[in-house]
Amino acid sequence: MGKKWLQPLAAGLVIMLVAIYCYTVSANGLFYFIENPLQDNMRKAKTLDERQPDDRIKIVKIDQHSLDAIGKFPWDRAVYAQVIEKLEQSGAAAIGIDVVMAEPSKNSADDLALADVLAKYHNVILPVQFNYPPKQQVGDLIPEKIDYPSPTLSANPKQMAHINVFVDKDGKARKLPLGLPDEKGQYVPAFSVALANLMLNDGDKVIRNEANGQWMRGSAAIPADGRNQVTTEFYTKPRQQMDAETGYETLSFVDVLESAKPLPLQGAIVLVGPYVTGMLDEYPTPVSAVKMFGIEIHANMIQTLLEGKYYREAGKPAGIGIILLVSLAAMYIFNRFKGRTALLFFIGLFVLYGVVWIVLYMVCSWLAPLVYPQFALAAVYIWSIVSHYLDERKERNRVTGIFGRFVSKSVVDELLQSGEEVKLGGSRKDITLIFVDIRGFTPMSERLEPEQVIQVLNEYLDVCTKAIFKFSGTLDKFIGDGVMAMFGAPIAYDDHPEMAVRAAIEMKSQANLLEQKLIEKYGIGVKFGLGINSGPAVVGNIGSEALRLDYTAIGDTVNLAARLESNAKPGQILISEHTYARVKDLFAIEPVGEIKVKGKELPVMVYEVIGNLS
Structure with a gap:
């Protein structure tokens, strides 16, 4: 018997004993x-x-x-x-x-x-x-x-x-x-x-x-x-x-x-x-x-x-036997089935026992206990509802905890409240992408022990993740020593370009503090290079529906954001002209000029975000 049976079995036995007690507490029952x-x-x-x-x-x-x-x-x-x-x-x-x-x-x-x-x-x-x-x-x-x-x-x-x-x-x-x-x-x-x-x-x-x-x-x-x-x-x-x-x-x-x-x-x-x-x-x-x-x-x-x-x-032994039989059947059925199926079983068993009771009375002139077996049946069913609800809440919290590592808590709550199913496929959405990479990571990894490298990497990735979640972004994936994040999906926000830029500024600020800490500790520091682009992309679940799904974004908008990150210097935040058009009045931004990026026939205009407006 699996461990999953222990809790419903224990609850069912308690309910059964309560029903038997109510039946036997006096000559006429409770x-x-x-x-x-x-x-x-x-x-x-x-x-x-x-x-x-x-x-x-x-x-x-x-x-x-x-x-x-x-x-x-x-x-x-x-x-x-x-x-x-x-x-x-x-x-x-x-x-x-x-x-x-x-x-x-x-x-x-x-x-x-x-x-x-x-x-x-x-x-x-x-x-x-x-x-x-x-x-x-x-x-x-x-x-x-x-x-x-x-x-x-x-x-x-x-x-x-x-x-x-x-x-x-x-x-x-x-x-x-x-x-x-x-x-x-x-x-x-x-x-x-x-x-x-x-x-x-x-x-x-x-x-x-x-x-x-x-x-x-x-x-x-x-x-x-x-x-x-x-x-x-x-x-x-x-x-x-x-x-x-x-x-x-x-x-x-x-x-x-x-x-x-x-x-x-x-x-x-x-x-x-x-x-x-x-x-x-x-x-x-x-x-x-x-x-x-x-x-x-x-x-x-x-x-x-x-x-x-x-x-x-029915004598007390026969009545107790009936309560035991009904309780055990209810425990098995309601632990195996839930939802609408369990409700149908409950109604069916409740009515069936009533019919059997009437037949025994009319044909055999035999008065079996009626209320007590049905009380046990109803109590086990109610417990199964509570138990399944608690299990679902536990699973929901577990999934929320896992999902919460990829998106902010507010996004998780909003997704759960929407009730939308997770399914294979995607939809076209207007989003903003951030790609972040650690500059100087390779030389650092050569000088430090592997355990120290992992520790430093985790601290940098923690800085990125907290900044993304702070501004309601979605952590898409970690790519080696880099990070991909999106804003505006799965929950759509009209100001997703602004949210992405603010997250980038937050990363840069926290990275500077972390760099000073590492210089003091190891004598070496690293910086971020960030690329941001806004525009249409296909966002959804990609992969195997039965085995593994990956919630991500694909399209030219994504590719350009990645190219901007690869061209960013240490400590530099580069944005495309698409993003610049939407946030130019909100931040201190300077033009970098046109650069040639892989996958584009023509050069693209690039801007650097200096920081917030003073």
Whole structure:
């Protein structure tokens, strides 16, 4: 594995660990406020056929109509005994009373009447209420108090089941605990479990395997979580939003109590419980903004158990495996690709995982984590963007540093901001060329050691380079002990002749200082000879596009500048008449006269720059 993989791999592993932490930090994960609503929306997508309530489940409502007819709650327990008798005579297979009766009645005759009915009919289930401290985590399952049916009712333990409904962090009831441990560690089954078992065959009953703690429906394992909770399938919405054809059949408590003949309840599971907001037995659910009565939640859970259909949530190991897989795939892809390609991969993977998640949900009823893998995917993608940007900035700085050795920083910045591509070929531009050569270099090199020659040469070339860059010129190349530079390219300047002459004067001035230094040190000094010409030239990249490009200028203008330099005496700055015409009013210039240069049929007029105007 190359070193270039180390940084993205390290960053990807950190992101992966963060995603796993967010997923495992609690039962619902750190992003439950996003994950849970997304899952809820999928659960709402069920069709009416898929959400068909079981017509064997009936609800006897303790509603406002019953309260108005019977009187203020709580009622005498003899009233429940009478209703149970009516339901048994109507052929009910199981009856659940969702009204806590933990204290003895003031009238012992009422308790005795209900006790007689419970002893007579073993298919009646009474509620057990587990009370937990307000700030305790539900997962601890250490009850502060347990409200059993009053001993005066003489209920058989097999006729008792808990009615607790737990809510998630967002306050919604999505699961029901199949059983809760009592003070002795013995599990009290859920109200829905006890009632469903009265309907199921012996081979299909819901039981807890004491050996491994697994809840089973017959031979099939129920996908309960670590808190013995199973996800409830909601076949109905809160009764306030359902019509008679799509909800569980309901009867008013007082109507059952006053019925003169058997009701059509043969083989039914009948739940009796509060159906009034004021009785404080309602909870938010994933299927509706309107709260659902506890008795309705129990009815939905009973149907879930009867049908044996559950939403299986991916266990933490499976969820972690998915996050690892998505993170590793993202690390590989986004380190390999960047720009638009990486964006397309990101969108594709993001959508693909969402589609796979939906398919798993719809086909397999399997709830895989959604937000956490996509969080890892997005985080790795964002990191890749930042990483590639930093790499490009680093490369840009490197290239800028290299390019900055040839042109001034202002020229580099302007070129980078222009965004123009470097390509083979050139264009015709009006520029000014300077050729500089060191006079007396050969005799000096004969007297000095090679190391000293290189040192002196570097100091002279440094003087030239600084002067060129000071006036926004471009260093074309070093030619042995000479220098070629251009002004007006690659960035065009209208005053490039002036800039070139000022750079030449700067070179001459600094060269004089350097010469004094060398005379003192080595007893020998050298001077510059400079030639300057202005005019049109072809400027661009010349060479091999694949291997090496050389940014330079070619043409007669270049040749003449080189010829002027070769004719310049030590310490002399010669300019052509083309340059003279543009700067004659800016500097002290004297005519030299016409000279014959190589490559020209006719002599050319030459001028010498003495210096700046005083």
